Amino acid sequence: MSTVTISAADINKLRQATGAGMMDCRKALTETNGDFEAAIDWLRKQGQKVAAKRSDREAKEGVVIAKTSSDNKTGFIVLISSETDFVSKNADFIAFAQSIADAAVENDVKTAEELNEVTVNGAKVADLINDKLAAIGEKIGIAKFERLEAPYVASYIHGANRMGVLVGLSKESADAGKDVAMQIAAMNPVAIDANSIPVETVDRERGIVVEQIKQDPKMAGKPDEMIAKIAEGKLNAFFKEQTLLAQPFVKDGGVNVEAYLKGIDKDLKVTAFKRVALG
Secondary structure: OOOOOOOHHHHHHHHHHHOOOHHHHHHHHHHOOOOHHHHHHHHHHOOOOOOOOOOOEOOOEEEEEEEEOOOOOEEEEEEEEEOOHHHHOOHHHHHHHHHHHHHHHHHOOOOHHHHHHOEEOOEEHHHHHHHHHHHHOOOOEEEEEEEEEOOEEEEEEEOOOOEEEEEEEOOOOHHHHHHHHHHHHHHOOOEOOHHHOOHHHHHHHHHHHHHHHHHOHHHOOOOHHHHHHHHHHHHHHHHHHHEHHHOEEOOEEEEEHHHHHHHHOOOOOEEEEEEEEOO
C-alpha cells in the first residue's frame, strides 16, 4: 500500500495528461506510489486508451521559434514560456522570443545555459528575461532549447508559434524538408524508424502490451509463447504508427514517408528530427 499522499491536484494532472477517469487515476497513482510516469504505464497496462508519453510536453503557454542558420546546416528551437496566453499572443512578446532565437542562431549556441549568457543589444539574455518578467509580472524563461546539425536542416513553425519542428536530411531538399516537418508536426512520431527507438522504450511498450493481452479474459490460460507472439504483432503495429518512415504520408496516404522520400531521391534520408510543442 502506498505511503504517499495522493492529492486532488495529482489526480487532476494525471487526468489532464491521459483522459482517464478520476477513480482510475487515483488508483494508478496509489499503485505506483505517486510516480506520475509509472501511473501512465499502469493505466495503459489495464487497457486504458491514454496518450503515450512525450518529451515535448512543456509549458502550457509561451512562444516556440524554430530557425536555421543561413547555410541550413544547423537548426534551433527555442521555447520561451509564459503563464498565460494573454502574454504569449502579444506581438511584443513574440518579437522578444524571436530576438532570443536570432541570438541563438547568430552565436551558434549549444545549450540553453549558453544562450542565457549571450549578449543582445548590450545585455545578457538572462538579464533581458528578468527585465521582461518584471515588466509583465509573469514567470517567463527558456523552457526548452533544441539544436540539430545535418547536411541540410529544415525548420517549420505550426499553429501561431505553438509548435516548432526541425528535420535533418542527408542532402538538400527544401520541399522534402517542409513536407516531412509538417508530417512530424501532425503525427508526432517517437523515432525515425524501429531501429532508432531506444531499447528501454521498446521494452516498456512490450511489457505494457503483454499485460494488456493478459487482461483479456479470452487469453486466460494461454501459453506464454502465444502471448509473446501476439505481443510482437502488436509491437509491429506500434512501430508502424509511431515511427516516421513507416507512417502513411499525410499528403498521400497511399505511400509511407519512406516511399515518399525515395520518390524524390533514392539516397535522401532523414538523419534526425526535433519537435517542441506547447500544451
